[in-house]
Amino acid sequence: MALGAIVLAGCPDDPGTPPGEGPPAWRVLLDEGDLDRAVLSIWGTGPDDVFAVGGPLGNTGLESLALHHDGATWRELPAGGEETFWWVAGSGPNDVWMVGERGRAAHWDGNVFTRHETGTVATLWGVVAFAPDDAWAVGGTPGAGEDAEKDIVLHWDGSAWSREDLPQETGRALYKVWGESSDDLYAVGEFGVIWHRAGSTWELQSDPPIAQGTLFTVAGCSREEVYAVGGRDVLRSDGEAWGRIDVELTNDVNGVACGRPGEVAIxxxxGLKQRLVDGAWIDEFTEEPYADLHAVWADGEGAFWAVGGDFLSQPTPGRARKGVVARYGKGQIADTVSR
Structure with a gap:
């Protein structure tokens, strides 16, 4: 029965429909048959230049995971190390940052990786880049004691990563950072904390708190449409104030991304997957993949890409973790990894 289901899932929606011309749908591209590590973030410059990252999450014996899709094939990049990457972002195909455990920040220039010192051993959970000399990373150690590193905000100036102090310490790990420029930047994290950087000034926008719990991801469609999500919270800012969105969630939410005008995915x-299309939420919870999903990204041509897998279980040395990469859109995409 299971084998039959897999075979059917790989068949065209309609035998008479040419490949690439069927209706858009969610399709699993890579799963545990292709991946032995969880996939936690996905980003690219377009559908033919996609990066997906993750790692073993403490399951020793496996390396950091960095994949690249060129429009025809998936290839594993030689990232080295054992730290799990939690996020990937860049300003172009030859300026890509991957950040993660033990303060790791690796830069991909299109040919080789370069490891950069960040001045922290705490996990860097998020990164955004605007230019080769302008990138931001955030992090911290969640749920730890008073001596643990929190409130981590780092800036890359083209030469080095340096710490940027916030106006006040909240004692919270920061999970993601997003903006359209360094002059209009958002960072979110533990216990619903929201910071906004306007010009060179940081403002705490979550006092009193708006979210009921931790916010895991922030992303925007424009300066007047910014989303922050986590748990059962889906928040939106119009550039002036944050408010809660009334959406019936089928599970806890981790990731959010903006697509074409009027389209958002969480x-x-x-396997929670919901899309906002022209003001209405479409729930696709019953469609594959059914795995836990951590992040989603829009490729600029109408498709959403989602990643996840086994990122919750405790580390077990030598054991592979299930990973998944899926896509909502038209057409067929490569579903094997070249190593």
């Missing part, structure tokens, strides 16, 4: 645990 993903989360148990």
């Amino acid at each position: 993903v989360g645990y148990g």
